[in-house]
Amino acid sequence: MARLVDIAQAAGVSVGLVSRVLNEDPVARATPATRQRILKAASHLGYRPNYAARALKFSRTDTISLVVPDLTNAMFTELMRGVEDESGALGYTVLLGRSESLTNQDQISQLLDQGRVDGFLLQARDDESTQSLTALIGSSPVVLINGRLDTHPGSVMIDDRAASGTAIDYLLVRGHREIGLINGLRSSLTARLREEGYREALQRSGIRPVEAWITHLGYRALDAGPALAQIMQNDHRPSAVVVANVNAALGVLTKARELGLGVPEDLSVIAIHDAWTCDHTWPPLTTVRMPLYDLGARAVRTLHDRLRGSVGVDSVVDTVAPLVVERASVRSLS
Amino acid sequence: MARLVDIAQAAGVSVGLVSRVLNEDPVARATPATRQRILKAASHLGYRPNYAARALKFSRTDTISLVVPDLTNAMFTELMRGVEDESGALGYTVLLGRSESLTNQDQISQLLDQGRVDGFLLQARDDESTQSLTALIGSSPVVLINGRLDTHPGSVMIDDRAASGTAIDYLLVRGHREIGLINGLRSSLTARLREEGYREALQRSGIRPVEAWITHLGYRALDAGPALAQIMQNDHRPSAVVVANVNAALGVLTKARELGLGVPEDLSVIAIHDAWTCDHTWPPLTTVRMPLYDLGARAVRTLHDRLRGSVGVDSVVDTVAPLVVERASVRSLS
DNA sequence: TTGTACGCGTTATCAC
């Protein structure tokens, strides 16, 4: 509402001076007296710099967009917090979006070209193909979350190998040797890494993975039911499954009940990622908690650096080790 | 990237003309030939109007903000879809936010004064007091979702009375006569209306509400456990409870298990609002589905009218009747 | 120390 000119008038000085004082321009300091008059007038009139004018002047909005596949996935709460906290610290405003809503063509470059946002933090849907993703982001300032593109440096990931490795180790300690994996789509890098971690952890203990116990049907609850059914139709069944995602784990629990399988008596279940809802499933779901807050914060810093001119960098947030949140969906066989 | 002047140069005309042609200015039409040249140059250069410049010119951003208490509440998925669809149709961009993040002072007026958004769609936290809310929104263009302020016209609500009334009727038909209510905080208008609907529906059937079976501890899962415990410590227990919210219902299911109460054998549970997660609770949760999509769309239209100068209007979205989604948490007593 | 003037990209008003 109040503009620079208004407070200049109120303080009896020129706009230029007001601008410099308010921006604490180090080169030209004003007389303490006028300085005070300006500050007082500014606070009195409740001055707020006009955003559009600044954006126009600097061709920069100090706004970044965080896009995730599903905002309602409680798993993302922590990620959002990390993003928002770090953004606040770095002076960015965060604009939230859902992957679905940027389905068509070049909505990213559109928002960029329009000068609505400076850059993106993007977690793609896991059924998004590499090539469509490549086309989508082009050379835009985009930091990929939980994804990576060889052609486009600039990404942050959790340690997916360690995630499933931790789950496996937890199960091994409790006597499980026959362990299945209900995984995301093969197109998803995250899913591939989790599978690697799964295989490696088993092999470290001299166990050979059973291919019939590994599915790649997706991260949604909807996908996980059929996945479990498929695994359980084998004559030889696993005593436990690692589910690559909390939502999928919900589907697993439901399907297990449908199949007359008790969890954890007949089947132990452990999921990667954690959410408060896991306290309220039946049985309460044991999970592997990953440092999503840090992931979000790191993503913001990575984008910030990129916007400052650095070349994009790929990194894995492994400063905090995966943590098993013990609830009641895993049984000890010993 | 490409500006008006670029395409003016490419087409060999002036910027003004380009602007008029691109905006389909009805008053001054250009020669078909030049018109074509301009259009061609524009599409060739991939012209996109600069957002900040427009905002500066019009002191209007065509951006509105939707703020809800908890983005991860699956209940809001539909609301968001309604908001986004209608916004798209009306030419607005939607900026998502969480109520928590606008805790302090005047963040609303700040965003408004900065010219970042034109107006707000706001669902307050239910523990937000009337006076702090009043202070928060002042005279800003804010449409309240599921809330109303006598001092500030401009709100949309679902038919909360009908919601609990529908739940009660469903239970009555199945032979329940002793029905509790696990409600939101008394400070929440929504909770008060749901309680009214609850009382009215019971009384219509000649049943006198039992005060000891009514709690007002909040909408969170966390709040609902104690609420159920409190109700169940009475000598005389209800055969069913209406829970005012899906999240709270999760807490109820968990607490019931803890108390050794079978659902629905010992206690029937029905929740207001619906979400996909209700398919994956145990037992699957029977709910009353409310027209949240329409609510979101109506909210946008209401704000749009307000921004166009209309006086704020309060309305109840009751075009679609509450719908019971039958799952398995209610038992028939007959 | 302080004031003036220009430009960011767009639209609108007024000439030609």
Added chain:
DNA sequence: GTGATAACGCGTACAA
């Protein structure tokens, strides 16, 4: 039909 120009609010180089 079309072009020049002012204005939106801000920051800053330059002048005083």
